[in-house]
Amino acid sequence: MNERYPFPIRFLVFLLSTILVVYILIQAREYLYPIILGFLFSYLLLPIAAALEKRNVPRILANLISILIGVVIISGFVFFVYSQVSVLLEDFPEIKKQASKNVNEIVATINEFLGMDDHELKDILNKRVNNIFTSSSNFLSKVFTATTGTVVKIGLMPVYVFLFLYYRTKIAVFFLKVVPDDKRHVVVKIMKEIAEVTKKYMGGVFAVVAILCVLNSTGLWIIGMDYPIVLGVLSALFNFIPYFGTLIGGFVPLTYAILAASSPVFVFRVIILFIIIQFTENNILTPNISGGAVKINPMVTIFSIVAAGMVWGIPGMFAIIPLMGMLKIVLANLPDTQSYAFLIGTKGTKRHAINRENFRKLYKHIFK
Numbered sequence: 184m185n186e187r188y189p190f191p192i193r194f195l196v197f198l199l200s201t202i203l204v205v206y207i208l209i210q211a212r213e214y215l216y217p218i219i220l221g222f223l224f225s226y227l228l229l230p231i232a233a234a235l236e237k238r239n240v241p242r243i244l245a246n247l248i249s250i251l252i253g254v255v256i257i258s259g260f261v262f263f264v265y266s267q268v269s270v271l272l273e274d275f276p277e278i279k280k281q282a283s284k285n286v287n288e289i290v291a292t293i294n295e296f297l298g299m300d301d302h303e304l305k306d307i308l309n310k311r312v313n314n315i316f317t318s319s320s321n322f323l324s325k326v327f328t329a330t331t332g333t334v335v336k337i338g339l340m341p342v343y344v345f346l347f348l349y350y351r352t353k354i355a356v357f358f359l360k361v362v363p364d365d366k367r368h369v370v371v372k373i374m375k376e377i378a379e380v381t382k383k384y385m386g387g388v389f390a391v392v393a394i395l396c397v398l399n400s401t402g403l404w405i406i407g408m409d410y411p412i413v414l415g416v417l418s419a420l421f422n423f424i425p426y427f428g429t430l431i432g433g434f435v436p437l438t439y440a441i442l443a444a445s446s447p448v449f450v451f452r453v454i455i456l457f458i459i460i461q462f463t464e465n466n467i468l469t470p471n472i473s474g475g476a477v478k479i480n481p482m483v484t485i486f487s488i489v490a491a492g493m494v495w496g497i498p499g500m501f502a503i504i505p506l507m508g509m510l511k512i513v514l515a516n517l518p519d520t521q522s523y524a525f526l527i528g529t530k531g532t533k534r535h536a537i538n539r540e541n542f543r544k545l546y547k548h549i550f551k
Contacts, residue, residue, distance in 0.1 A: 221340050223505055226381040369516055377513075381509065383476040391422060392420065395418075402415070406452040407452075419432060426485060437457070478529045479504065480527065511527055
């Protein structure tokens with residue numbers, strides 16, 4: 184009776200299981216994603232808690248101190264951003280007037296170039312601009328207006344972090360107890376690799392975003408943009424989303440430059456600035472700070488981010504990469520699933536990568 188089921192049956196079971204898991208993830212979204220985020224943030228605070236415990240601080244007190252440090256830093260940052268956004272919201276009427284003026288000038292230029300007079304185009308563009316500013320104002324107001332559900336989720340996050348930090352040893356022992364004795368060394372290896380990779384990834388992401396807040400704001404201030412801190416910080420926050428974050432974040436100041444800046448020259452300044460910043464982030468900051476800790480190839484990364492965004496929204500897009508990194512570590516340490524780890528990993532494409540060595544080969548081939 185050890186014969187395997189036919190492939191169509193196995194495929195059907197796999198398909199139904201996948202649909203069931205996705206359905207559960209969507210239905211339990213409001214319950215699950217705060218737990219997952221708490222799990223990831225516990226790795227971010229783990230080095231502080233572990234260092235305090237090494238100094239003979241009781242685990243409960245060490246965890247509370249670590250969480251308090253994290254809460255103070257995040258609360259201070261949120262208050263700072265809120266104070267800056269408040270200034271922007273107060274000036275929204277003036278910004279809308281400037282945007283309407285810019286739209287009229289753009290339409291006049293187009294009409295002059297094409298030799299036509301299209302009042303309908305002007306009305307459509309003005310209506311779109313008003314909708315953009317209205318929806319943006321409502322969005323920013325809602326972000327900083329706490330609802331009961333938001334308060335509950337934010338209030339539970341430190342609790343989840345504390346529980347994961349406090350019971351981390353018990354959880355580890357549990358995994359060791361549920362596997363045979365001859366497999367325990369594999370479980371220990373998996374847990375150590377997951378802890379190392381997740382700590383490096385979480386710390387690296389937050390460090391990169393913090394640096395980009397300064398770089399973006401400073402760059403926008405140098406080129407003379409209005410509200411450089413608000414636009415710089417908002418654009419940097421999108422970098423919590425891998426790959427798409429830099430592109431989406433760049434559209435924030437670019438949209439403002441197109442619609443509300445006093446001169447079209449700011450559009451070109453913003454484009455040049457964010458090309459420089461993106462180059463700096465991709466080639467200097469991320470490689471040296473997080474170092475591609477999870478080692479997931481771009482194809483799987485992009486597919487995962489899109490799927491996670493469809494299921495859990497922005498929290499899913501942030502959490503999916505470290506979760507995929509954990510999955511890869513598990514797959515790589517199990518003999519029967521190492522091929523899947525290879526598929527989602529970065530190995531096997533070095534000869535096709537865009538790097539200095541391949542550029543050198545191309546140069547020699549062309550100019551030999």
